[in-house]
Amino acid sequence: MAKLTGTQKAAVLMVTLGDETASNIFKFLEEDEIQNISKEIALTKHVQPETADDVMEEFYTMSLAKTYIAQGGIEYAKKLLIKSVGPEAARKIIDRLTKALESSAGFSSIERPTRPSCPSSSRTSTRRPSP
Amino acid sequence: MKSVAELEAEIEAELNAEGASSAPDAQRRSLIKKRIQESTLGDPETVASLVRSWMIEDGR
Numbered sequence: 001m002a003k004l005t006g007t008q009k010a011a012v013l014m015v016t017l018g019d020e021t022a023s024n025i026f027k028f029l030e031e032d033e034i035q036n037i038s039k040e041i042a043l044t045k046h047v048q049p050e051t052a053d054d055v056m057e058e059f060y061t062m063s064l065a066k067t068y069i070a071q072g073g074i075e076y077a078k079k080l081l082i083k084s085v086g087p088e089a090a091r092k093i094i095d096r097l098t099k100a101l102e103s104s105a106g107f108s109s110i111e112r113p114t115r116p117s118c119p120s121s122s123r124t125s126t127r128r129p130s131p
Numbered sequence: 132m133k134s135v136a137e138l139e140a141e142i143e144a145e146l147n148a149e150g151a152s153s154a155p156d157a158q159r160r161s162l163i164k165k166r167i168q169e170s171t172l173g174d175p176e177t178v179a180s181l182v183r184s185w186m187i188e189d190g191r
Contacts, residue, residue: 006185013182016164021171028179033186053160060163062181063170067138100184 009055011040016052061085065093074098142166 004012014022014037026034061081068077074094081090145162171178 006188009185010182013167017168017171021168024171024175025179025182028176029183033183036186037182056160056163056167059167059181062184063167063178064138066177066181096184096188099187100180 004051004055007036007040008044009058010037011044012047012052012055013059015041015044015047016056061089062093062097065097069097 014025017025026037029037061084064084065077065081068080077097078090078094081093085093142159142162167178
């Protein structure tokens with residue numbers, strides 16, 4: 001597969017999955033993310049079948065990795081991924097998911113399955129200062 | 132939640148059921164597409180978070 005940026009891969013995935021599926025995914029993306037992907041889709045004249053296949057395969061491996069992480073944690077996921085895609089690809093996938101984990105609240109349930117029952121202690125620090 | 136072994140067994144079973152022996156790669160990819168579409172219907176937020184993880188790589 002030609003080296004694609006993440007946004008280009010997202011655009012290829014959306015085109016490959018079709019309008020209906022893409023619009024379901026867009027509902028959970030930020031406006032700037034949607035704009036960037038849409039821009040790439042507009043610039044993409046034709047998606048080579050091999051490129052589409054490679055992008056889908058990579059995405060599917062990531063989704064399996066996320067399942068592995070949910071089931072047994074990062075080390076467990078790494079072990080299973082090394083078996084299926086090799087150490088280098090496994091490292092890349094885990095790095096990518098770890099970065100997503102750090103920057104997204106969507107993964108927080110994996111690390112912290114329970115929330116504190118008392119709202120006063122942990123939420124104080126997230127308050128924004130008044131202007 | 133299904134285990135990895137169960138997921139893989141399901142894929143294998145579906146491949147066999149669809150007569151994949153003639154074109155296993157094409158069948159597998161078609162099945163992967165179907166899986167992603169199903170995931171998007173069932174849990175679009177997770178699918179979106181995976182798409183986002185690609186975009187984070189671009190340093191947006």
